[in-house]
Amino acid sequence: MIVGVTQAAGVVLAGGSGTRVGREINKVYLPIAGRPVLAWSLEAFASHPGIGPVVLVTRPQDVEHVQEVTEGLDVEVVSGGSTRQGSELAALRQLAGRINAGEVDTVLIHDGARPLVSRELVAAVLRAARQYGGAIPGMVSEDLALATDEHVIPISEELVAVQTPQGFLAAPLLAAYERAAEEGFVGTDTASCIERFTDIEVHWVPGEQRNIKITFGHDLVVAERILESR
Numbered sequence: 070m071i072v073g074v075t076q077a078a079g080v081v082l083a084g085g086s087g088t089r090v091g092r093e094i095n096k097v098y099l100p101i102a103g104r105p106v107l108a109w110s111l112e113a114f115a116s117h118p119g120i121g122p123v124v125l126v127t128r129p130q131d132v133e134h135v136q137e138v139t140e141g142l143d144v145e146v147v148s149g150g151s152t153r154q155g156s157e158l159a160a161l162r163q164l165a166g167r168i169n170a171g172e173v174d175t176v177l178i179h180d181g182a183r184p185l186v187s188r189e190l191v192a193a194v195l196r197a198a199r200q201y202g203g204a205i206p207g208m209v210s211e212d213l214a215l216a217t218d219e220h221v222i223p224i225s226e227e228l229v230a231v232q233t234p235q236g237f238l239a240a241p242l243l244a245a246y247e248r249a250a251e252e253g254f255v256g257t258d259t260a261s262c263i264e265r266f267t268d269i270e271v272h273w274v275p276g277e278q279r280n281i282k283i284t285f286g287h288d289l290v291v292a293e294r295i296l297e298s299r
């Protein structure tokens with residue numbers, strides 16, 4: 070922490086169980102191109118010139134893997150919650166003192182399961198979050214539609230497939246997450262709490278095709294191919 074300077078903080082989420090990949094260990098510790106998925110995601114933030122403190126959210130049972138991926142990095146490690154939002158709140162509470170002191174002005178929250186995020190996308194989300202109060206990456210997709218239980222409803226508006234990192238001004242983000250905890254509100258991603266508990270109009274910035282999330286086993290193969298083609 071550089072005393073007297075306001076910085077952005079990075080939160081990298083690895084507190085899930087990776088069930089859908091169906092492997093014996095948490096998906097974020099599986100190797101791609103010789104390194105754990107999480108090592109790639111962490112590096113994007115720990116080495117980024119625009120990011121100060123980095124908080125990694127993990128599961129207690131992953132302690133041995135955590136030591137491997139954080140070796141040599143200046144990363145704060147906290148235990149996550151039973152939901153993604155609970156894990157995000159744990160990280161925000163780790164940063165609360167610095168947020169309330171004005172030392173951390175913006176927080177970017179990233180899925181540890183997205184190992185291919187670029188430094189440029191981190192910088193773009195950081196800029197937009199500071200300019201608008203909140204920003205998330207989105208991939209424009211003409212082939213998305215609204216779906217009810219039985220019907221597909223074509224739409225004229227463009228939909229975007231959201232990605233991470235999702236960035237927000239830190240003080241309203243922390244307040245929104247504490248309100249959500251008090252009221253028992255659980256959203257689908259970080260923007261959910263912001264939309265419900267603040268008047269921030271979240272902007273979107275162009276996402277990246279390469280910024281895939283490791284969700285199923287085949288995503289590991291895709292990510293490896295992308296890394297090999299760089």
Ligand SMILES: Nc1ccn([C@@H]2O[C@H](COP(=O)(O)OP(=O)(O)OP(=O)(O)O)[C@@H](O)[C@H]2O)c(=O)n1
Pocket residue numbers: 082083084085086087088089090097126149150151152153154156180181182183282283284
């Ligand atoms: N309680 C949780 C749940 C998810 N995550 C993190 O949020 C990111 C995106 O979530 P997802 O891809 O759904 O991961 P998992 O919940 O681990 O996957 P699954 O649903 O297949 O178990 C992941 O990096 C995951 O580690 C987290 O930190 N805490």
Ligand SMILES: C[C@](O)(CO)[C@H](O)COP(=O)(O)O
Pocket residue numbers: 180230231232233257258259282284
């Ligand atoms: C937050 C997220 O990564 C935005 O794309 C995504 O919603 C979380 O992953 P999940 O597979 O939907 O749980």
